Amino acid sequence: MPAGPVRLRPPAHRLDRRALLRWYVGEAGIVVLGVAIVLIAVWLVPDRFVPPWLPWLLIGLDVVQALVVPPWRYRVHRWEVTDEAVYTQTGWWTRERRLAPLSRVQTVDVDQGVLDRALGLAEVRVTTASAAGALRIPYLALPAAEQLAAELTRAARASGGDGT
Amino acid sequence: MTQEPTPEPTPEDAEQPWERLDPRMLLVHPFRQLGPLLPLLVPVVVAGRALSGPFNAPWELLGLLVVAGTGVWSYLTTEYRLGPERVELRRGLLARRVLTAPLDRVRTVDLSSTLVHRLLGLASVRIGTGTSADGSGLELDGLRTARAEALRRSLLERAALARAEADGPDNGDAEPTADLQADLSTEPSPALPADRPPTTVLRLDPRWARYAPLSMAGLALSGVVVGGGSQVVVPVLQALGINPRPEWLPHTWSGAVALTVLLLLVVLVAVPVLAALGYLATSWGLVLTREAGPRGDVWRLRRGLLTTRETTLDAARVSGVVLSAPVGLRAVGAGRLEAMTTGLDREDRGTLELVPPAPAAVLRTTGAAVLDDPDPLDRLDAGLARHGAAATRRRWRRTLTPLLVVAPVALVVPLLLPHATPGVLLDGLRLGVPVACAVLLLPAAWLARSRARALGHALTERHLVARQGSLVQRTHVLDLDHVIGWTWRDSWFQRRAGLVSLDATTAGGxxxxxxxxxxxxxxxxxxxxxQPGLLEPFTQVTGPEEGRGANAPVR
Incomplete structure (x- = not known):
């Protein structure tokens, strides 16, 4: 065992570059929604309870988040698959690094939403027998995702076990 | 995962006659139908009296007739039969359903009986197969108690036989827990249940009922009783035509205070007594035994005064235990013990309470027996690794920050609203909130300290031990064979403090x-x-010693 403090290294691969675009589109939707909520709230709440700068502050925060979060997400999200295990890193404010041995993998799904379809992206989702969350590799190019899912399924079957 | 089709009945199976359940079930049935409806029925009957239905007919009796009729119908149309290879339960006449449990798949046979069952000498037999292909088994409700006991014994014996025949020495049946069974069972192969007498691990001492009022459930119960009761009393009195404010109620301040004190005293006495009675009703005669089952050892838990319940659990399916100690129980050195269980079925994964509130020493010995290893729980005294200063600071910060943020905000917000009308609301915000925060500071400090002290973990040869929490302190002991993945979670704050929360994921509990x-x-x-080997490819050595990597011995 090495002498220094041992840490996890980040997984090897990044997501497809279009993931960044996909997240920007998603955040844009959230900004539109957020602005609508702020405007409606301003309209409903009596003026004397609302300092004039407050709506602008909220809208500003909304926009800043929409600009900052996608690149942040893209920097955090990474994945790696070996003969033994799947290793993913997701999140932005809270980072989650998950590791599951292939022998414990139950299902491998490829997931595609409407927006993902338009951009030719797909998410690979690996579940184990625990309900504490799946390992997600969001936003690979569809062919890459399908190929990865096929490989994972084959490898999981080869490593045996039924996942419990 | 393969889904085997249930085999067609063999001729021998088909020859067996269909049998009905015990006719006394006709008496049980109305109780069961009406029991859950009682809270609804009372207002219906009361309202019925008040409104007097059309033609003054006793409509309530008609309802009873319907209930009795469905009871007779379900009795006449429910039949079961016991073949050499399978148990079948047939239901319904028009829409017929046949539930089948192949004997070689039977894992558990549990008896339970409600109060009504026991008055009539009946018991319900639940046959668990632990596969999702055909539900999770079937229930014969109910049989004479003696017949049920005999059925249980013979089912388990036959299940062991059928399984031994079906399996042979090893036919590659992907039984997931086979290797675990080998570890846990003291016998080399799953033998007939009669081979070994059951070992009793725990018997309930009724004196433990004194802990009941201190558990969270006890407190919650009293809250529900007091809160719910006071909500219901006045409307019910009014509905019954009784004046809820009669003349004898005191109308002076001193009288009201005296009445309140009296009521409080009643509650203070009544709630603990109720909690203790509830404890005894559910846990009376609790016995935990380990015995041979059709698929390796099983745990058997029997308990209950009015309703007796029996639960059987494959020893191989126990993935660990949880020791939980709500603050009240902890103060008197007591706690509860649960088993974490894994199953192929979603619904039979979870936790099962093995020991209701009891002294810590009892929890230790029982836990050690269930884990088959005293080491993990022995670590609890001094052997847990602490989480360090950063973790302690984080507990303090997380507990106190809400108070320290809310108070100034409450002070500042009114200044930002120059046009807000002065009034009770504004004063409450400016004065009440900061004062409340200040008052809460002391309990919060106690909470933070106790949360920081609770943190600890240990890794023994076969188990991961992790402890946290203060209002309810939980110690999880998880069998490493049941760990199916790892998650490291850190928020931005945690990363700054160099901390991470490690999850060992598992299919159970x-x-x-x-x-x-x-x-x-x-x-x-x-x-x-x-889990040696799994993680190595994904780690790296960092920090000041990084340069020494070159000198590290080549593996």
Whole structure:
């Protein structure tokens, strides 16, 4: 065992570059929604309870988040698959690094939403027998995702076990 | 996962006659139908009296007739039969359903009986198969108690036989727990149940009922009783035509205070008594035994005064235990013990209470027996690794920050609203909130200290131990063979403090066991030692010693 403090290294691969675009589109939707909520709230709440700068502050925060979060997400999200295990890193404010041995993998799904379809992206989702969350590799190019899912399924079957 | 089709009945199976359940079930049935409806029925009957239905007919009796009729119908149309290879339960006449449990798949046979069952000498037999292909078994409700006991014995014996025949020495049946069974069972092969007498691990001492009022459930119960009761009393009195404010109620201040004190005293006496009675009703005669089952050893838990319940659990399916001690129980050195269980079925994964509130020493011995290893629980005294200063600071910050933020905000917000009308609301915000925060500071400090002290973890040869929490302190002990993945979670704040929360995910119980706020290298080392080989490719040596990597011995 090495002498220094041992840490996890980040997984090897990044997501497809279009993931960044996909997240920007998603955040844009959230900004539109957020602005609508702020405007409606301003309209409903009596003026004397609302300092004039407050709506602008909220809208500003909304926009800043929409600009900052996608690149942040893209920097955090990474994945790696070996003969033994799947290793993913997701999140932005809270980072989650998950590791599951292939022998414990139950299902491998490829997931595609409407927006993902338009951009030719797909998410690979690996579940184990625990309900504490799946390992997600969001936003690979569809062919890459399908190929990865096929490989994972084959490898999981080869490593045996039924996942419990 | 393969889904085997249930085999067609063999001729021998088909020859067996269909039998009906015990006719006394006709008496049980109305109780069961009406029991859950009682809270509804009372207002219906009361309202019925008040409104007097059309033609003054006793409509309530008609309802009873309907209930009795459905009871007779279900009795006449429910039949079961016991073949050499399978148990079948047939239901319904128009829409017929046949439930089948192949004997070689039978894992558990549990008896239970409600109060009504027991008055009539009946018991319900639940046959669990633990596969999702055909539900999770079937229930014969009910049979004479003696018949049920005999059925249980013979089913288990036959299940063991059928299984031995079906399996041969090893026909590659992907029984997931086979290797675990080999570890846990003291016998080399799953033998007939009659071979070994059951070992009794725990018998309930009725004196433990004194702990009942201190458990969270006890407190919650009293809250429900007091809160719910006071909500219901006045409307019910009014509905019954009784004046809820009669003349004899005191109308002076001193009288009201005296009445309140009296009521409080009644509650203070009544609630603990009720909680203790509830404890005895559910746990009376609790016995936990370990015995041979059709598929390796099983745990059998029997309990209950009015309703007796029996639960059987494959020893191989127990993935660990949870020791939980709400603050009240902890103060008197007591707690509860649950088993974490894994299953192929979603619904039979979870936790099962093995020991209701009881002294810590009892929990230790029972826990050690269930884990088959005294080491993990022995660590609880001094052997847990602490999480360090950063984790302690984080507990304090997380507990106190809400108070320290809310108070100034409450002070500042009114200044930002120059046009807000002065009034009670504004005064409450400006004065009441900061004062409340200040008052809460002391309890919060106690809470933070106790949360920080609770943090600890250990890795024994076969188990991961993790402790956290204060209002309810939980210690999870998870069998490493049942760990199916690892998650390291850190928020921005945690990263800044160099901490990470490590989850060991599992198919049973709470789905994951969390080691809260440990330094990252500790979390990595923990997983490295727990499952050697899995993690190595994904680690790296960092920090000041990084340069020494070149000198490290080549593996």
């Amino acid at each position: 709470p789905q994951r066991v969390t080691v809260l706020d440990v330094p990252e290298d500790v979390a990595v080392a923990l997983a490295l030692r727990a």
